[in-house]
Amino acid sequence: MSLNFLVERVRTACVLVVALLTGMRASELMEIPLDACVPPQELGPGRMRYRLRTKLIKGQGPDGVWDEWVTVLQAHSAVQLAVALHEPRDTSPHAFGRFTFSRRSTSLRAWVNGPEGQRLGLAPIPDDPINPQVTRRTLAMELAHRPGGLLAAKIHPKHVTVVTTEGYADRPGGAQAEFLADVAAEEQVRNKDLTLAAFRDLQNGIMPTGTGARDLIEFFASVDEKLREMEAAAPGVKPGDQEVINLVSRRAKTLHLGNANYCWFADPSKALCLILAGTPGADKPLAGMCDSVRCPQATHHQSHRPVWADSAENKKIFIGNISRGQPTEKARLQADLDRDLRVLAEIDAANGRAL
Known part of the structure; x- marks a missing residue:
């Protein structure tokens, strides 16, 4: 099997990862430049913000406008990997260039689910259809399930800036009502x-x-x-x-x-x-x-333990950075930390574990 074939399979996997984790349209994926990865921004101890830049095309005229997507490490890393695998002789300024999404995803699924993918121990890809519309809607539904998620489900995929084309804000009873009904059912x-x-x-x-x-x-x-x-x-x-x-x-x-x-x-x-x-x-x-x-x-419940544990660790770090001249703030954070530790102790005791 040629190395170029494997490189293209990896680049296709990168496209799917970015599509699923950012909700970008196909046009936005194709416009991702080689320098799309904005340097990560540290917002606090253990808190990093990752951003990708590309062009908004739909509803923005023929040339589009530059914009940024706040995303997660995995999507950021996928673009970095795709850029690293970019053919040096290719003069295109784009990380992925023009492609047919359905053909790429179908080809990748056939390879992963075939003998070679199974030999490598890759998890089979389900037969469900994969296209930018599906990935955008899947991400929107996942966001909408969380507290305050309906607003995030409109803002993150850039629905608020393209309301006339998406219909989430300008057509109550249309796409918005359908989306809300789908969210409720899910x-x-x-x-x-x-x-x-x-x-x-x-x-x-x-x-x-x-x-x-x-x-x-x-x-x-x-x-x-x-x-x-x-x-x-x-x-x-x-x-x-x-x-x-x-x-x-x-x-x-x-x-x-x-x-x-x-x-x-x-x-x-x-x-x-x-x-x-x-x-x-x-x-x-x-x-x-x-x-x-x-x-x-x-x-x-046990599934909530990581959230409380992260909260406790962050408070410990903040308390350690508070100066002696701020006893009130330190006491307030200590009380919050004690509460977090008490919740953790209760969760662990309910599972027969010691904190």
Whole structure:
């Protein structure tokens, strides 16, 4: 197999990585210059900002306009690798140049899923269609699932600057309504899966923690009892995931994702964020005012541990950099650090681990 063939496979993989992680259109991918990688910017200890620059073409006239995408290390590194593999004799100023996205992705999938890719131990690529429209929508849906994500899902793929062509802002009831409906449907599927995972964790002895943990544990105990009744009524038939999902679906509808917790928004009158805001009758929690340590409807799970651990480490670094002349600030951060460590200790104890 020629080296050029392998180089092109790697460059195609780079295109797919950048498309999936940035949401760029095909025209924007093709316009990525050789110097697209803006030097990383350090925003604080362990906090780096990565940016890629290219041209916005759609809706901007024939020449387009230069713009930057804030992205992650993996996309930044993919462009760097593609530039490093750029043919020296190629006079094009672009990292990828002109290409047919579908043909490249189809060819890469056939190679990865074929004998050579399997010999190299590469994970098979599913048969789902891959094109810039799919990658943009996939990224938008992932962003929209997070707190404040609907705004991010419009800003990051440059929808706000091209509203007339995308329809997210100028056509309520059109593309915007369709997108919101898709997000809501995906959220329900995701919530059921997360609730099922939390239930399976409890069955395996991994308990939720937090002020709302007792209520959730009691609910899961009632679900477990119903499953035993179903099994007793039909000996030899063990209820599966679908039976569990059917039993937890009502509770799953109340689930909202916090930055470091699950919010089971079953009773608005008990939601601490709404109490603090003076809007106890609202139909959604206020993620920006969430204090999951004190809210009676919030729980912490093993999946949230990395967020609390990172928060604790950052606070330790900040405390170490505070001068002696700032005792008040140091005391405030120490109290926050103590809270983070307490949450970590509870999560670890719920899993039988020592901090």
